[in-house]
Amino acid sequence: xxxxxxxxxxxxxxxxxxxxxxxxxxxxxxxxxxxxxxxxxxxxxxxxxxxxxxxxxxxxxxxxxxxxxxxxxxxxxxxxxxxxxxxxxxxxxxxxxxxxxxxxxxxxxxxxxxxxxxxxxxxxxxxxxxxxxxxxxxxxxxxxxxxxxxxxxxxxxxxxxxxxxxxxxxxxxxxxxxxxxxxxxxxxxxxxxxxxxxxxxxxxxxxxxxxxxxxxxxxxxxxxxxxxxxxxxxxxxxxxxxxxxxxxxxxxxxxxxxxxxxxxxxxxxxxxxxxxxxxxxxxxxxxxxxxxxxxxxxxxxxxxxxxxxxxxxxxxxxxxxxxxxxxxxxxxxxxxxxxxxxxxxxxxxxxxxxxxxxxxxxxxxxxxxxxxxxxxxxxxxxxxxxxxxxxxxxxxxxxxxxxxxxxxxxxxxxxxxxxxxxxxxxxxxxxxxxxxxxxxxxxxxxxxxxxxxxxxxxxxxxxxxxxxxxxxx
Amino acid sequence: xxxxxxxxxxxxxxxxxxxxxxxxxxxxxxxxxxxxxxxxxxxxxxxxxxxxxxxxxxxxxxxxxxxxxxxxxxxxxxxxxxxxxxxxxxxxxxxxxxxxxxxxxxxxxxxxxxxxxxxxxxxxxxxxxxxxxxxxxxxxxxxxxxxxxxxxxxxxxxxxxxxxxxxxxxxxxxxxxxxxxxxxxxxxxxxxxxxxxxxxxxxxxxxxxxxxxxxxxxxxxxxxxxxxxxxxxxxxxxxxxxxxxxxxxxxxxxxxxxxxxxxxxxxxxxxxxxxxxxxxxxxxxxxxxxxxxxxxxxxxxxxxxxxxxxxxxxxxxxxxxxxxxxxxxxxxxxxxxxxxxxxxxxxxxxxxxxxxxxxxxxxxxxxxxxxxxxxxxxxxxxxxxxxxxxxxxxxxxxxxxxxxxxxxxxxxxxxxxxxxxxxxxxxxxxxxxxxxxxxxxxxxxxxxxxxxxxxxxxxxxxxxxxxxxxxxx
Numbered sequence: 001x002x003x004x005x006x007x008x009x010x011x012x013x014x015x016x017x018x019x020x021x022x023x024x025x026x027x028x029x030x031x032x033x034x035x036x037x038x039x040x041x042x043x044x045x046x047x048x049x050x051x052x053x054x055x056x057x058x059x060x061x062x063x064x065x066x067x068x069x070x071x072x073x074x075x076x077x078x079x080x081x082x083x084x085x086x087x088x089x090x091x092x093x094x095x096x097x098x099x100x101x102x103x104x105x106x107x108x109x110x111x112x113x114x115x116x117x118x119x120x121x122x123x124x125x126x127x128x129x130x131x132x133x134x135x136x137x138x139x140x141x142x143x144x145x146x147x148x149x150x151x152x153x154x155x156x157x158x159x160x161x162x163x164x165x166x167x168x169x170x171x172x173x174x175x176x177x178x179x180x181x182x183x184x185x186x187x188x189x190x191x192x193x194x195x196x197x198x199x200x201x202x203x204x205x206x207x208x209x210x211x212x213x214x215x216x217x218x219x220x221x222x223x224x225x226x227x228x229x230x231x232x233x234x235x236x237x238x239x240x241x242x243x244x245x246x247x248x249x250x251x252x253x254x255x256x257x258x259x260x261x262x263x264x265x266x267x268x269x270x271x272x273x274x275x276x277x278x279x280x281x282x283x284x285x286x287x288x289x290x291x292x293x294x295x296x297x298x299x300x301x302x303x304x305x306x307x308x309x310x311x312x313x314x315x316x317x318x319x320x321x322x323x324x325x326x327x328x329x330x331x332x333x334x335x336x337x338x339x340x341x342x343x344x345x346x347x348x349x350x351x352x353x354x355x356x357x358x359x360x361x362x363x364x365x366x367x368x369x370x371x372x373x374x375x376x377x378x379x380x381x382x383x384x385x386x387x388x389x390x391x392x393x394x395x396x397x398x399x400x401x402x403x404x405x406x407x408x409x410x411x412x413x414x415x416x417x418x419x420x421x422x423x424x425x426x427x428x429x430x431x432x433x434x435x436x437x438x439x440x441x442x443x444x445x446x447x448x449x450x451x452x453x454x455x456x457x458x459x460x461x462x463x464x465x466x467x468x469x470x471x472x473x
Numbered sequence: 474x475x476x477x478x479x480x481x482x483x484x485x486x487x488x489x490x491x492x493x494x495x496x497x498x499x500x501x502x503x504x505x506x507x508x509x510x511x512x513x514x515x516x517x518x519x520x521x522x523x524x525x526x527x528x529x530x531x532x533x534x535x536x537x538x539x540x541x542x543x544x545x546x547x548x549x550x551x552x553x554x555x556x557x558x559x560x561x562x563x564x565x566x567x568x569x570x571x572x573x574x575x576x577x578x579x580x581x582x583x584x585x586x587x588x589x590x591x592x593x594x595x596x597x598x599x600x601x602x603x604x605x606x607x608x609x610x611x612x613x614x615x616x617x618x619x620x621x622x623x624x625x626x627x628x629x630x631x632x633x634x635x636x637x638x639x640x641x642x643x644x645x646x647x648x649x650x651x652x653x654x655x656x657x658x659x660x661x662x663x664x665x666x667x668x669x670x671x672x673x674x675x676x677x678x679x680x681x682x683x684x685x686x687x688x689x690x691x692x693x694x695x696x697x698x699x700x701x702x703x704x705x706x707x708x709x710x711x712x713x714x715x716x717x718x719x720x721x722x723x724x725x726x727x728x729x730x731x732x733x734x735x736x737x738x739x740x741x742x743x744x745x746x747x748x749x750x751x752x753x754x755x756x757x758x759x760x761x762x763x764x765x766x767x768x769x770x771x772x773x774x775x776x777x778x779x780x781x782x783x784x785x786x787x788x789x790x791x792x793x794x795x796x797x798x799x800x801x802x803x804x805x806x807x808x809x810x811x812x813x814x815x816x817x818x819x820x821x822x823x824x825x826x827x828x829x830x831x832x833x834x835x836x837x838x839x840x841x842x843x844x845x846x847x848x849x850x851x852x853x854x855x856x857x858x859x860x861x862x863x864x865x866x867x868x869x870x871x872x873x874x875x876x877x878x879x880x881x882x883x884x885x886x887x888x889x890x891x892x893x894x895x896x897x898x899x900x901x902x903x904x905x906x907x908x909x910x911x912x913x914x915x916x917x918x919x920x921x922x923x924x925x926x927x928x929x930x931x932x933x934x935x936x937x938x939x940x941x942x943x944x945x946x
Contacts, residue, residue: 118728118833161673172671174680175648190920196829197861198645199898200634200684202905202913202943203925207647207680211673228730255591257701259732298771356669360591388670425672432675440675447663451932452676458931459924470675 016467017100018057022078026060026102029070033061044083044103047090048150050349050397050405051434056083056097061105065181065189065220068104072218072464073187075102079462084214086127086153090160091352092433094213098468104218106155112136113221121178121195123223126155133224142226145170148429149335155219160431161211165334168254168387169261169293170227172429177210181221185460195223208455213431214466216459230261230293234303235321235330238310243267243286243370243382245313247363250288250386252309254359258302260387262291264334267370267382270341274333277340282333283317288386289334291327334383338394341381345396348379351408355419356390356428365422369393369415376407390428417442432470440471486941490573491530495551499533499575502543506534517556517576520563521623523822523870523878524907527569529556529576536581538654538662538693545691545937546660548575552935557687559600559626563633564825565906567686571941577691579628585609586694594651594668596696599628606697615699618643621902622808628692633904634684638807641727641860642734642766643700645902650683654694658933668696681928686904687939689932703734703766707776708794708803711783716740716759716843716855718786720836723761723859725782727832731775735764736860737807740843743814743854747806750813755806756790761859762807764800807856811867814854818869821852824881828892829863829901838895842866842888849880863901890915905943913944 018026026034035041036058045055062068075082081101088095097103109125110132116122117140124133131151133144148157148164156162158180163172170176179193182205192205209217240246246265253260266274268284275282290306292299307318321327333340342350357365366382373380373393384391393415395408416426416439426432426439441449453473456463463473491499499507508514509531518528535541548555554574561568570576582598583605589595590613597606604624606617621630621637629635631653636645643649652666655678665678682690713719719738726733739747741757748755763779765772780791794800806813815823830838839855846853846866857864866888868881889899889912899905899912914922926946929936936946 116831116833118724119831120728121831161677163671163673167671171648174671174677175644184920184924188920190924191918192921194893194898194916195831195896196863196892196898196901197832198636198640198647198829198863198901200636200827200900200902200904201898201909201916202684202922203689203928204634204647204677204680204684205917205921205924207677208928211675211677216676228728230730251591255593255701257703294771295774297774298767301768301770354673356671358589358592358594358668359670360589390669390671419669420667423668425667425669425674427673428669428671429673431673436674443667443674444678445664447657447661448665448678449675451657451663451678454931455676455681455928458927 015100016079016081018080018102019078022074022080023058025074026058026071030060035059044085044095044105045097047088047093047095049091049093049433049435050351051093051096054096054098056103057100059103059105061108063108065183068106068183068218068220069187069189071102071104072183075464076185076187076462079464081464081467083466084155084159084218086156087129087151089150089152090156090433091430092435094160094431094433094469096434098434106220107153109220115140116195117142119195120226121223122226123221124154126220126222127153129153130157137226141229143229144224144226146173146176149338154222154224158210158219158222159212159214161429163429165262165264165385167385168263169259173210174207176225177206177222178225179223180206180209180219182209182217182219184217185462185465193223213433213470215456215470216465232296232299233291233293233327234299235291235327236303236318237330238288238315238318239283240286241314243366244363245315246286246288247366247386249310249313249315251359253306254387256305258305260290260302260306261293263387264289265382265384265386265391266337269381270337270383273340273344273381274337277336277343278333280333289330337383341394341396345379348396349399350394351397351412352392352394353412353415354392354427354430355415355424356388357419357422357424359389361422361424362386362389365418366391368418372411372414376411378404378407388428389424434469437470437472486571488573489552489554491553491575492551495547495553496531498547499531499544503533508532517558517568517578518570520561520566520568522564522566522906522908523824524566524569527571529570530573532576532578534578534581538656541577541579541656541691541693542660542662544575544577545656548937549658549660549935552937554937554940556939557628557632557691559629560602560624562623562625563629563906564903565908567633567904567906567942569907571907579693580626582693588613589668590615592668593699594696595699596694597627599693599695600626602626603630610699614702616702617697617699619646619649622811627695627697631683631692631695632685632687634902636902638735638737638858640858641736642732646683647680649698650679650695651698652696653679653682653692655682655690655692657690658935658938666696686906686943688929688943689938705769705772706764706766706800707772708762708764708800709776709791710803711761711788711791712756713759714787716839717836718788719759719761720839720859722783722786722788724832726779727860729778731778733763733775733779733860734766737762738855738857738859738864739807739810740855743810743856746813746817746854747810750809750816751806753806762803810856814867814869818852821869822872823867824870824885825865825867826885826888827865827900827903828888828897829861830892830895830897832862834895834897835859835862838891839864841891845884845887849884851877851880861901862897907942910943910945
């Protein structure tokens with residue numbers, strides 16, 4: 001894999017490798033939980049982005065908050081970068097050791113610390129994945145709704161302010177993290193927030209660390225909101241003559257206040273991939289895949305309303321997933337759209353865009369992006385969390401073709417500029433990482449980014465927390 | 474009014490009055506919109522707390538973001554404190570000019586900048602009040618749900634992270650502010666966030682300024698989420714043998730995921746006040762006042778579920794507000810509980826507590842607080858946003874009795890310590906202001922408060938933004 005990301009997008013790469021004295025101290029403390037093996041380093045030096053692998057100098061496998069604090073304290077004493085690592089499923093180069101340094105692997109911190117079912121909260125270590133969480137709390141009758149597709153670690157999901165298919169109803173990590181344990185840049189352990197549902201006590205450090213991508217501190221524990229498993233769940237698909245009709249249907253669903261739990265758009269290309277990959281026979285034209293949560297009567301009522309709206313916009317073949325198995329099959333197909341798409345062009349890499357706009361601008365935003373992708377002749381596919389105004393147009397690229405990569409970047413650039421012009425954002429849920437640092441300035445403005453830099457410098461004066469990501473200080 | 478708040482709770486009061494050169498510059502720029510009249514200064518030197526009036530040296534009436542930026546830039550040049558002022562309805566001494574300085578009155582910034590009904594967003598100037606907003610958008614079929622009782626300014630509500638009766642369903646200002654225009658401590662204008670429903674772009678400055686109580690910057694415009702007016706609304710009251718039964722009912726409502734829109738507790742004392750004040754004849758025992766939003770069938774279903782739960786816990790006299798008029802009358806009574814309570818003891822001042830705990834600890838939290846208040850012999854009343862675990866036990870105090878004030882502070886202290894022990898917060902929605910600065914340290918810990926201080930110093934190096942509030946730097 002040698003992805004020709006334009007050089008100007010890459011941060012300055014002044015190297016600050018792990019010095020021998022630090023390595024010795026780490027090895028003394030962590031024993032064989034501190035590794036410099038090539039395979040281990042390489043596994044920790046990449047994510048799902050198209051960036052070239054950029055390994056750290058060493059990896060420390062932490063098993064507790066105290067471990068993380070020790071590792072950061074030692075690193076701080078040598079002004080050496082630290083990068084938290086969960087499952088490696090981020091998409092914008094978040095994990096790459098562009099300045100060298102230490103990867104802090106929290107995947108062994110995989111314990112549920114406290115399940116408080118009566119309060120609808122759970123406290124987990126940062127390495128717990130969302131699937132593990134939902135599996136372990138199944139018998140409480142509760143669930144954690146945030147579902148970015150990948151079986152990411154909850155620490156990583158908080159760090160990138162992840163969301164996904166359920167966000168239209170349940171919000172994102174922004175709304176669902178109540179409290180955090182964080183190791184600061186000096187290796188101190190702090191707690192932010194409480195288990196109360198709301199608070200007006202001081203600066204909202206919880207939400208400052210959520211979405212900070214490991215650049216202000218390392219999240220080691222999270223207290224999350226849980227929700228009662230809905231009494232009834234139903235899923236349905238509906239096909240539309242074009243993307244605009246599907247989007248107009250979505251807009252009206254939201255405007256009427258239908259509490260739809262999931263509202264996903266798939267374009268014909270995405271469906272084509274899914275059909276081949278999962279052996280389905282869905283009609284290969286734009287489709288909404290929807291899910292309704294509530295009481296049996298409530299679900300029925302929501303579905304009838306949505307069916308009426310869809311019909312008005314030319315929606316056809318409204319089809320119910322009658323059984324849980326059918327529903328699982330449909331959502332599994334949606335979740336596999338990424339792998340399905342990759343199969344459409346063997347050996348390719350996918351570059352996924354992530355703009356999010358006010359919903360009234362969504363049709364325009366998707367339409368123009370699709371037109372530009374068609375004109376450029378690059379293979380692509382579209383899925384969208386359209387209830388939130390967020391969609392992913394992903395290009396399928398030959399990793400050995402600098403031309404294709406450059407074309408995709410040009411198209412992506414146009415999409416982002418359009419989203420910003422339409423009062424939206426360059427990233428709905430993937431984060432800034434390496435890839436969108438320039439776009440953050442375009443979107444937020446120099447003044448706001450200067451405020452972010454002031455915060456970064458205040459909380460991480462040595463610039464050791466995932467340096468070179470989000471903002472350039 | 475001369476409230477004997479214990480001296481150790483008051484911040485250091487090094488005075489930094491408006492120097493003559495600054496006053497001259499302000500008067501030159503703002504003309505008669507810059508006032509040093511005693512009556513004007515006094516009106517801007519108090520809030521609804523029991524603190525003694527502490528007027529600013531001058532008041533500037535701003536009419537635009539540019540006005541605020543000019544005033545702050547001039548103040549910064551003289552290292553003079555600035556305190557934003559909306560309607561003066563805060564409760565913890567937020568507005569008092571404890572270091573002297575300038576009050577920046579934004580009440581004339583009362584314009585709706587953009588109503589984007591299709592996107593369910595509105596952008597308002599900071600001085601728009603919540604009642605004005607809902608009145609001006611009535612014909613869009615949308616509403617803004619956050620309702621702290623007082624007809625506060627939306628800028629002030631954001632600055633204190635306000636919530637109120639609807640938060641159990643719609644969230645607080647934390648969840649409902651999408652974007653801000655902020656004047657920083659140097660007088661620069663920045664924008665945070667976008668109109669998109671979600672974003673993963675950089676540090677969450679929006680939520681950092683929400684709840685910062687004017688200590689990091691002055692909010693001049695806000696983009697807010699709106700919601701479709703529910704198709705059907707119904708309200709009901711239900712009486713319980715004791716507070717614990719009402720709270721247990723609430724807990725079960727939340728645990729079952731009933732999307733109740735409002736769930737308010739009133740104790741017998743609160744009802745007694747309301748009966749006398751509003752000429753009602755409610756039974757004077759603990760009561761839940763509830764509201765349901767949804768489709769007609771959905772509302773019916775929610776109400777039936779809740780009725781069943783209430784019955785199990787000894788709830789009796791479940792009574793519907795059949796007409797909008799009856800509903801308005803009930804909620805008006807709830808909103809007037811504060812004034813009603815004051816009438817119970819002519820000449821008194823109310824000291825309102827504001828703890829919020831995980832809901833499983835709510836009954837214990839209220840019960841012990843009530844027992845302590847009874848034992849102390851102070852008159853009090855209780856209302857609670859119990860669906861959120863938040864309640865206000867308010868003491869009715871003789872302002873000329875230092876003993877009563879000290880007793881109330883002692884009781885309040887016990888309540889706060891109990892809330893913190895129960896993994897809750899010293900303030901659910903009123904904020905820290907002057908009054909709870911010590912409690913913020915107890916709750917968040919020294920380490921987290923040090924992080925807050927670092928942020929404060931980085932964004933406001935001259936310490937001119939509402940100095941002496943939230944944290945002592």
